[in-house]
Amino acid sequence: MAAVITAAGLARTFQTKRGPVQAVRGIDLTVREGEILGLLGPNGAGKTTTLRMLTTLLAPTGGTATVAGRDLATDPVGVRRACGYVAQSGGIDGQITVREELVTQGRMYRLTKSQAVDRAEELARELDLVELLDRRTATLSGGQRRRLDVAMALTHRPRVLFLDEPTTGLDPGSRADLWNLVRRLRDEHGTTVFLTTHYLDEADALSDRLVVVDRGVVAAEGTPSALKLEYGGSIDASLQDTFLAITGRGPATAHATPVAV
Amino acid sequence: MLLHDTALIYGRYLRQSLRSRFALLFGVLMPLLYLLFFGPLLTRLPLGRQGSSWQVLVPGLLLQLGLFGASFAGFTVIVEKGQGVVERMRVTPVSRLALLLGRVLRDATVFVFQAVLLVLAAVAMGLRAPLPGVLIGFAFVALLTISLASLSYALAMNVRTPQEFGPVINALTMPSMLLSGLMLPMTLGPAWLDVLSHLTPFRYLVDAVRDAYVGSYTSAHMLYGVLVAVGLAALSVTVGTRVFRTAGA
Numbered sequence: 001m002a003a004v005i006t007a008a009g010l011a012r013t014f015q016t017k018r019g020p021v022q023a024v025r026g027i028d029l030t031v032r033e034g035e036i037l038g039l040l041g042p043n044g045a046g047k048t049t050t051l052r053m054l055t056t057l058l059a060p061t062g063g064t065a066t067v068a069g070r071d072l073a074t075d076p077v078g079v080r081r082a083c084g085y086v087a088q089s090g091g092i093d094g095q096i097t098v099r100e101e102l103v104t105q106g107r108m109y110r111l112t113k114s115q116a117v118d119r120a121e122e123l124a125r126e127l128d129l130v131e132l133l134d135r136r137t138a139t140l141s142g143g144q145r146r147r148l149d150v151a152m153a154l155t156h157r158p159r160v161l162f163l164d165e166p167t168t169g170l171d172p173g174s175r176a177d178l179w180n181l182v183r184r185l186r187d188e189h190g191t192t193v194f195l196t197t198h199y200l201d202e203a204d205a206l207s208d209r210l211v212v213v214d215r216g217v218v219a220a221e222g223t224p225s226a227l228k229l230e231y232g233g234s235i236d237a238s239l240q241d242t243f244l245a246i247t248g249r250g251p252a253t254a255h256a257t258p259v260a261v
Numbered sequence: 262m263l264l265h266d267t268a269l270i271y272g273r274y275l276r277q278s279l280r281s282r283f284a285l286l287f288g289v290l291m292p293l294l295y296l297l298f299f300g301p302l303l304t305r306l307p308l309g310r311q312g313s314s315w316q317v318l319v320p321g322l323l324l325q326l327g328l329f330g331a332s333f334a335g336f337t338v339i340v341e342k343g344q345g346v347v348e349r350m351r352v353t354p355v356s357r358l359a360l361l362l363g364r365v366l367r368d369a370t371v372f373v374f375q376a377v378l379l380v381l382a383a384v385a386m387g388l389r390a391p392l393p394g395v396l397i398g399f400a401f402v403a404l405l406t407i408s409l410a411s412l413s414y415a416l417a418m419n420v421r422t423p424q425e426f427g428p429v430i431n432a433l434t435m436p437s438m439l440l441s442g443l444m445l446p447m448t449l450g451p452a453w454l455d456v457l458s459h460l461t462p463f464r465y466l467v468d469a470v471r472d473a474y475v476g477s478y479t480s481a482h483m484l485y486g487v488l489v490a491v492g493l494a495a496l497s498v499t500v501g502t503r504v505f506r507t508a509g510a
Binding site: 055089149 | 265269272277280281343344345346348351352355
């Protein structure tokens with residue numbers, strides 16, 4: 001499969017009052033078309049910063065990246081047209097109805113008014129929001145809000161969908177719904193999904209491949225079973241132990257290969 | 262594209278404003294209280310200017326409305342940043358300038374609406390002023406609102422919490438209000454205060470609107486007022502757009 005995201009030495013340094021902080025020190029990664037990639041890492045490892053750079057929200061201070069063949073630095077608008085993004089906090093304002101948000105979002109992607117209205121209906125059917133169309137978004141439950149967030153990010157049928165901790169704060173039922181949705185996007189639409197998560201069971205169950213970042217660089221990557229074998233010592237190792245071995249932050253196990261820090 | 266995008270963002274935010282009618286009316290409350298409880302004190306004082314005391318006070322209150330209302334516009338962006346709305350819009354292909362212009366034009370619309378209410382109340386209190394002058398006054402309030410709201414959004418994009426934002430805005434608006442002479446003409450005061458006042462842009466706007474309210478549309482004050490208002494708006498919108506383009510906050 002062709003690469004839909006490539007990053008080489010992608011880096012971001014923030015200037016703060018206490019001097020420069022290297023949030024991302026140099027990320028190299030490739031994401032193939034139609035795969036679900038899970039980005040794992042401890043708090044502060046640079047997951048969200050990486051996502052924000054790949055979605056044009058934050059300018060890199062080093063390195064290069066392409067999304068759907070568009071260069072981040074030279075064609076940010078091309079990147080924006082090719083990707084959808086759901087931030088950790090969502091992106092919904094409570095005073096507006098579900099329908100209005102969906103239609104406005106469609107028009108921000110340059111659909112005509114009638115196309116945007118049709119697309120809103122279509123998304124509502126696909127994401128089980130039909131009954132909620134005329135409700136104000138403030139009245140939605142956490143799971144419903146998240147479905148609306150995803151619906152808005154899918155407005156323009158993006159080739160790549162970025163999800164930043166999509167199931168944080170959701171109840172188990174809503175989490176399962178979201179997992180099914182992500183799989184359906186891949187299977188039915190060939191959408192590439194790039195998601196960050198803290199839930200290792202989620203990463204394990206959902207991702208075709210994992211990338212573990214730690215302290216701003218890629219510490220390990222591979223399929224969940226390959227990582228378990230390499231770092232956890234056996235294919236039956238828990239992803240938890242594997243993760244701790246990779247990031248060197250847990251009780252060292254006999255099999256663990258320590259990673260330079 | 263810019264027009265399409267600006268109209269889209271404007272529409273979204275205007276609909277949002279119309280949902281909270283209370284806030285729409287609340288904004289006009291402070292100038293209205295000044296009009297009711299402060300205005301009558303001036304009617305028999307010599308203000309050293311042509312026209313009635315209402316023709317001096319009402320232009321000042323209009324600018325007060327613009328100054329306070331627009332400076333705090335950024336609060337909404339801080340809330341929206343927390344909700345992720347700002348980022349969701351910034352990942353769409355929508356023009357960065359439109360993200361700012363749509364918001365500030367909404368603010369300008371709201372303030373012109375409030376300004377009309379204020380002037381109608383003032384007419385009931387005894388204001389008599391030529392219609393073209395009143396309309397020129399609205400144009401100035403709209404320009405001032407566009408300028409201050411742009412700067413306010415730019416600041417809001419760079420702070421994390423309302424607790425950081427509020428004190429900065431207060432520290433800027435209070436001296437601006439006192440120095441602009443919007444309550445009483447600065448010419449009443451000592452020369453040093455008059456000079457200091459000319460260092461703030463608001464002074465030129467207040468003088469220009471006061472001239473408009475007595476029908477002198479070709480005065481030097483009017484010329485300076487237009488230059489300052491347009492220059493300030495151009496500068497502020499440029500700053501604001503830059504921030505929306507690059508904001509890393």
